[in-house]
Amino acid sequence: xxxxxxxxxxxxxxxxxxxxxxxxxxxxxxxxxxxxxxxxxxxxxxxxxxxxxxxxxxxxxxxxxxxxxxxxxxxxxxxxxxxxxxxxxxxxxxxxxxxxxxxxxxxxxxxxxxxxxxxxxxxxxxxxxxxxxxxxxxxxxxxxxxxxxxxxxxxxxxxxxxxxxxx
Numbered sequence: 001x002x003x004x005x006x007x008x009x010x011x012x013x014x015x016x017x018x019x020x021x022x023x024x025x026x027x028x029x030x031x032x033x034x035x036x037x038x039x040x041x042x043x044x045x046x047x048x049x050x051x052x053x054x055x056x057x058x059x060x061x062x063x064x065x066x067x068x069x070x071x072x073x074x075x076x077x078x079x080x081x082x083x084x085x086x087x088x089x090x091x092x093x094x095x096x097x098x099x100x101x102x103x104x105x106x107x108x109x110x111x112x113x114x115x116x117x118x119x120x121x122x123x124x125x126x127x128x129x130x131x132x133x134x135x136x137x138x139x140x141x142x143x144x145x146x147x148x149x150x151x152x153x154x155x156x157x158x159x160x161x162x163x164x165x166x167x
Contacts, residue, residue, distance in 0.1 A: 003066075007044045011059070012067040014041075014049055016087065016166055019056035019138045024131070056138060082140045082156040087164040092132045094120050096163050099133075099142065099154050106144075106151035109133065 003011065013028050014020065022034035031037055041049055041057070048063035088096075098115035100107050107115070113129045116122055124132075133152045136142040143155040 003044070008067060010040070011045055011048055011063055012069040014045065014057060015059040015064050015067055015069045017135070018058045019052060019054075020058075020135070021056060021138070024135060025057070027131070082161070084160060085162040085164065086136075086139050086141060087166050088136070088139075089132075090165050091116075091122070091124055091128060092136055093163045093165045094122065095129065095132045095136060096141065096154065096158070096161070099152060101154050102143075102157060104153060106147075106153040108149050108151050112152065 010025075010029060013025065017024055017028070022037040025031075025037045025041075026034055029037065029040075031040070045063075048060050048066070049057055050060060052058050094116055095112060098119050099112060109126055109130045112133065113124065113126055116124065116129065133142055133144075137144060137152070141155055141161060142152050145151050145153070
């Protein structure tokens with residue numbers, strides 16, 4: 001199957017963001033709905049992606065070989081635990097830097113937002129922070145604790161994970 005330039009670029013996004021969801025691809029691709037993402041995946045990239053047991057979108061090994069992009073989870077540790085290395089956008093990397101560690105009290109999205117503003121002089125909106133936390137959660141780097149609101153903390157010691165910033 002020969003891919004158009006757009007399809008190749010979008011396949012690279014799937015490889016980079018995996019494991020991912022329709023909503024994350026919708027945002028990246030500027031589409032109107034998750035249904036559009038699903039339709040595009042099925043029609044254009046059907047043989048290069050699959051959904052795992054948790055319905056998360058992952059690229060096939062062939063897809064990763066086809067595009068020159070590092071997968072989002074570079075090294076899964078092999079034991080089913082958290083990865084030892086991930087490749088994420090800059091905001092996600094900043095979240096890893098400021099988020100409470102595994103032995104600390106988990107933080108709300110707003111608390112993480114305040115820490116990001118203080119540490120990096122950035123001003124993302126709360127939805128961008130929430131999205132970053134959920135993406136890191138899907139990569140098994142962040143865990144959630146449900147209190148009055150969902151709160152987050154690292155699932156792995158900062159020293160045990162290498163974070164590469166993607167473009």
